[in-house]
Amino acid sequence: MARVEFHNVVKRFGDVEAIRDMNLTIEDGEFVALLGPSGCGKSTSLFMLAGIYLPSSGELLFDDRVVNEVEAKDRNIGIVFQSYALYPHMTVRDNVLFPLRFKRIPREEALGRVRAAADLVQVEELLDRRPSELSGGQQQRVALARALVKEPQLLLLDEPLSNLDATLRLTMRTEIKSLQKKLRVTTILVTHDQVEATTMADRIICMRGGRIEQIGTPDDLYHRPDSLFIAGFIGSPPINLIRGQARDGAVHVGPVAFPFEGLPGAVTVGLRPEHLKFAVSGLKGRIGQMEPMGREILYVVETDVGYVRVLEHGSLAVHAAGEPVNIGFSPDESLVFETASERLIAAARVCPPA
Amino acid sequence: MAAPATFTGIDTRLATPADWDRLAARARSLRRAKAVALYAFLIAVSLPIILPYFWLLTIAFSTKTGVADTLVLWRSLAVLALAVIAFWLAAMLAQTRRQMWVGVTAIALAATIVFARLVGPDLHLRNFIFLVEPDFASIVRSRAGEVRGAVQFPSVWRAFGNSTLIAGAQTVIVLTVAPLAAYYLSRFQFPARAAMLRSLLVLHAFPVLTLIVPMFLMLYWIGLLDTLAGVILVLVAFELPFAIFIMKGFFDAVPWDIEMSALTDGASRRQAFLRVVLPQVRNGLLAIAVFTFIRGWEEYIFVFTFLIRNTNWTMSLYMYYVRDDVMGVDYGVVSAVGVFYLVPSLILYLAAQRYLMQMSIGGVKG
Numbered sequence: 001m002a003r004v005e006f007h008n009v010v011k012r013f014g015d016v017e018a019i020r021d022m023n024l025t026i027e028d029g030e031f032v033a034l035l036g037p038s039g040c041g042k043s044t045s046l047f048m049l050a051g052i053y054l055p056s057s058g059e060l061l062f063d064d065r066v067v068n069e070v071e072a073k074d075r076n077i078g079i080v081f082q083s084y085a086l087y088p089h090m091t092v093r094d095n096v097l098f099p100l101r102f103k104r105i106p107r108e109e110a111l112g113r114v115r116a117a118a119d120l121v122q123v124e125e126l127l128d129r130r131p132s133e134l135s136g137g138q139q140q141r142v143a144l145a146r147a148l149v150k151e152p153q154l155l156l157l158d159e160p161l162s163n164l165d166a167t168l169r170l171t172m173r174t175e176i177k178s179l180q181k182k183l184r185v186t187t188i189l190v191t192h193d194q195v196e197a198t199t200m201a202d203r204i205i206c207m208r209g210g211r212i213e214q215i216g217t218p219d220d221l222y223h224r225p226d227s228l229f230i231a232g233f234i235g236s237p238p239i240n241l242i243r244g245q246a247r248d249g250a251v252h253v254g255p256v257a258f259p260f261e262g263l264p265g266a267v268t269v270g271l272r273p274e275h276l277k278f279a280v281s282g283l284k285g286r287i288g289q290m291e292p293m294g295r296e297i298l299y300v301v302e303t304d305v306g307y308v309r310v311l312e313h314g315s316l317a318v319h320a321a322g323e324p325v326n327i328g329f330s331p332d333e334s335l336v337f338e339t340a341s342e343r344l345i346a347a348a349r350v351c352p353p354a
Numbered sequence: 355m356a357a358p359a360t361f362t363g364i365d366t367r368l369a370t371p372a373d374w375d376r377l378a379a380r381a382r383s384l385r386r387a388k389a390v391a392l393y394a395f396l397i398a399v400s401l402p403i404i405l406p407y408f409w410l411l412t413i414a415f416s417t418k419t420g421v422a423d424t425l426v427l428w429r430s431l432a433v434l435a436l437a438v439i440a441f442w443l444a445a446m447l448a449q450t451r452r453q454m455w456v457g458v459t460a461i462a463l464a465a466t467i468v469f470a471r472l473v474g475p476d477l478h479l480r481n482f483i484f485l486v487e488p489d490f491a492s493i494v495r496s497r498a499g500e501v502r503g504a505v506q507f508p509s510v511w512r513a514f515g516n517s518t519l520i521a522g523a524q525t526v527i528v529l530t531v532a533p534l535a536a537y538y539l540s541r542f543q544f545p546a547r548a549a550m551l552r553s554l555l556v557l558h559a560f561p562v563l564t565l566i567v568p569m570f571l572m573l574y575w576i577g578l579l580d581t582l583a584g585v586i587l588v589l590v591a592f593e594l595p596f597a598i599f600i601m602k603g604f605f606d607a608v609p610w611d612i613e614m615s616a617l618t619d620g621a622s623r624r625q626a627f628l629r630v631v632l633p634q635v636r637n638g639l640l641a642i643a644v645f646t647f648i649r650g651w652e653e654y655i656f657v658f659t660f661l662i663r664n665t666n667w668t669m670s671l672y673m674y675y676v677r678d679d680v681m682g683v684d685y686g687v688v689s690a691v692g693v694f695y696l697v698p699s700l701i702l703y704l705a706a707q708r709y710l711m712q713m714s715i716g717g718v719k720g
Contacts, residue, residue: 050618072617079618085611089633098629102620150620 002062002153002186003028004049009058011044018044020210022058029184031177033201035191037233041210042190046156049188051075062153073102075154078147078185082159084139086131092118092142093127099150117149118142120179137168144176148183155180155187161196173199194234198222206230228342231270231335237298240271242305243339251336254283254305258331262345270335273298273311278319279328283308287323301327390446397438407696408434414693416476417686429472437465481690484510484676491676494684507679508664510694513672516582518698520657520668521650523586528597528646529639535594536601537627541613551602557595566659573660580662588656593649597642604638605631640709648699669695 004026011019019041026032034042047053048060051072059066067075078099079085086095096117100110118124121141131139140160147155160176161169177200180187191197197204198218206213206221214226225231231239244253246267251260253269274296285303292298297317299310308327312318319325338345412430444457484490488509538544539551569588570579578584608631616626632639654670661671676691703710 047614050614052614052617071622072614073620073622075618076620077618079615081611081615083609083611085609085615087612087616087630087633089636098616098621099619102625146615146619 003064004154004186004188005059005061005064006045007059007061009045009048009060010056011041011048011053012056018210019048019055022210022212024205024212024215026186026188028063029186030203031180031187031189031201032203032205033189033191033197034205034207035194035197035233036207036213037192040207042192042207043158044210045207046079046158046188046190049154050077050079050156076150076152077154077156078150078152079156079158080140080143080147080160082162084131084143084163086139086142086146088131090130091127092123092129092131092134095131095142096127096146096149099146103150113149114145117145120148121145121175136164137172140164140172144179148179148185152185155185157187157189159191159193160189162191162193169196176200195236198234206233224344225270225335226344228268228270228337231337231344235272237273237309237311239335240273240276240308241337242269242271242308243267244269244336246336251331251334254303256282256329258334260336262336266339267345268337268339268342270337271308271329272333273309275329275333276308276310277328278310278312278325280326282326282328284324284326287319287321287325290317290319290321292317299325301325303327386446390442393442393445397442405431410689410692410696412473413685414481414689415478416473417481417684417689418478426473426476430469433465433469433472437461440465481684481686482694484687484691485694490687491679494680494687497684506664507672507675508667510672510691512665513667513669516666517651517669520582520586520589520653521647523582524589524593524650525643525647527586527590528593529643531590532594532597532601532642533605533632533635533639536598537605537631539598540602540605551599554595554599558599562592563655566655569656570659579660580666582661582666585653585657585660588660589650589653593646597646600642601635601638604635608634637709640706644702644706644710647702651699 004024006022006024009019009022010017022041022045034045036042044053048055051067051070051074055068060068062075086092087098090098093111093114096114097110100113103110105113114127115124118127121144123138123141123145126134126138126142131142134142140163143160157176161172164172173196189197189201198221201218203215204218204221205215208229214221214230216224221230221234225234228241232241242253244251244267245264246252246260246262247264249259249261250257251267251269283301283303283305285301285308287299288302288307289300290297291300292315295315296311296313297315299312299319301308301310310327336345337343408430409427412427416426440461441458444461445454448454448457483493484507487493488507491507539547573579573584573588576584578587612630612634613626616630617623621629652670653668654674657668657671658674661667664675667675673688673691673695677688680687
């Protein structure tokens with residue numbers, strides 16, 4: 001178990017700066033997610049932690065010790081790769097045993113630990129099979145067992161769920177989370193899937209273009225996104241971002257206006273689909289499409305300000321395609337961003353009661 | 355809604371159940387006719403390839419000293435041709451897999467019996483005299499009444515040993531160097547990497563024969579002329595570029611992930627290479643091993659140029675001198691030497707065929 005710190009870490013590949021001045025502390029036993037679109041530097045950070053990439057400058061600390069130059073093999077880190085990266089020519093037992101081979105552990109004890117790890121992720125009956133004979137979910141469990149068998153001080157998960165089907169993804173999400181809580185191992189999950197990040201992690205580090213965009217709990221990121229980027233990235237179905245104007249102490253969105261204390265100028269108003277209601281007045285539009293999602297229905301409404309997504313609870317459609325509607329919303333639930341800087345300027349009012 | 359037309363071009367709206375049967379029958383006969391034509395073509399083009407080997411075998415086991423008798427060749431060819439045609443007909447006429455196997459077995463049996471009756475009495479092993487008698491050339495010549503001094507041949511086993519040594523040593527060296535070089539080219543970024551990859555291909559494209567004179571001079575100056583070691587070095591140098599290129603393709607196909615995984619699991623770079631990466635390219639290693647061995651085994655021009663003493667002869671040189679010395683007298687012995695020369699590479703190919711099939715050079719990229 002370890003506390004992990006990044007101090008002004010920079011990673012360059014030739015002329016490209018993959019990581020720009022990263023500062024971050026991950027507490028002992030914490031489960032954090034590195035979230036961002038592909039190419040944002042999250043995998044680079046992971047590989048630096050694993051000791052596969054050397055930081056170009058800055059310091060990487062495990063428990064207050066600088067580990068920049070410590071080799072991968074000496075870091076005692078468990079990784080689960082997106083591809084699981086099981087050794088195809090070995091049985092499951094040998095796969096899980098592999099990390100212990102370099103530790104000078106007596107064979108009996110090593111095999112005992114393999115059984116314990118396999119037991120932990122429920123693959124004990126698969127020990128004699130080869131990876132090619134396993135399903136995706138089983139391979140995933142074996143990869144977890146291999147990462148955990150050496151009792152790592154840090155567990156790194158690189159997109160661990162993206163190769164699983166939807167149902168299995170739900171199961172593994174729960175299992176990995178409870179496993180982490182049980183073992184209290186510092187865990188870093190790298191993902192581009194915001195659902196994975198918000199459902200599993202205690203804290204989310206949202207990255208963009210090699211920089212940390214925002215750090216916060218899943219709640220923070222959802223309700224108080226620092227920037228348009230985060231607002232658009234977190235939440236499914238995605239937030240509606242509508243152009244507006246701030247003037248005369250109010251924000252004007254189409255025909256709708258609500259009071260606003262900030263400086264006048266172009267703003268972007270963020271409205272979560274579930275905060276929008278069909279009402280007698282408000283944004284005028286016409287229902288374009290309906291997407292039934294089981295418990296709720298997503299309406300895509302064509303308005304003067306573009307497509308607006310409205311999420312209605314209930315499984316029965318109350319509106320038909322082509323029907324003219326008005327969309328109403330509460331100013332308290334809207335996020336106002338300055339269009340030029342893409343920063344949040346009016347968030348305090350939308351905070352849910354803590 | 356327009357009804358979709360079937361692939362036979364007939365409008366399905368008009369088709370009745372009876373029509374369907376007729377269409378199915380037509381498709382069946384069409385498929386069969388195509389297969390028949392295809393097999394006829396394949397047989398026609400493979401005959402010139404198979405026939406020389408078949409005749410080589412027949413001559414080696416039947417021809418007698420001093421007799422240029424071709425009757426046995428025609429007889430055996432007749433049996434072979436009839437058998438092939440019968441196989442073809444059986445495959446064409448058989449309605450089920452079982453029928454086909456029965457037919458094929460029956461034909462094979464019949465062909466064997468006819469062959470034994472027609473050609474059997476002429477078969478003998480006397481042409482393989484060279485296996486036990488180093489001075490077989492004199493014996494063969496005296497049989498034909500020629501007493502002029504024959505070439506002094508070394509034992510064929512000596513040549514066999516030399517060939518094995520050259521091919522084996524060459525294989526061992528290539529198997530050691532090529533994977534290491536290929537791994538480095540595949541995984542590491544270093545100056546002139548692209549140029550090196552290109553030059554590997556260019557090197558392979560050169561006709562190596564053009565270098566024979568400089569090679570001769572170099573071997574002479576470093577004192578390796580007329581030694582097996584010299585030939586081995588030259589062959590290794592010519593074989594390596596291709597082997598490296600093939601191996602690089604195999605290494606490229608090994609995902610980075612499992613290597614990184616091995617590193618974080620506590621393996622050093624070397625341990626990761628040996629225990630995790632190398633087992634993934636086993637088929638590649640087998641492929642280059644087989645190709646290199648066979649290249650060394652069949653090598654002729656370099657051994658002919660660089661080896662002089664007859665104790666250094668390889669199988670190819672032995673074959674050449676046998677042909678030179680007794681060809682006019684005894685085709686049987688020449689063919690028998692050929693068969694003996696052919697067998698090891700044939701066995702090797704058959705054993706490794708399964709792995710060689712998996713090698714795709716087309717997928718290799720720089």
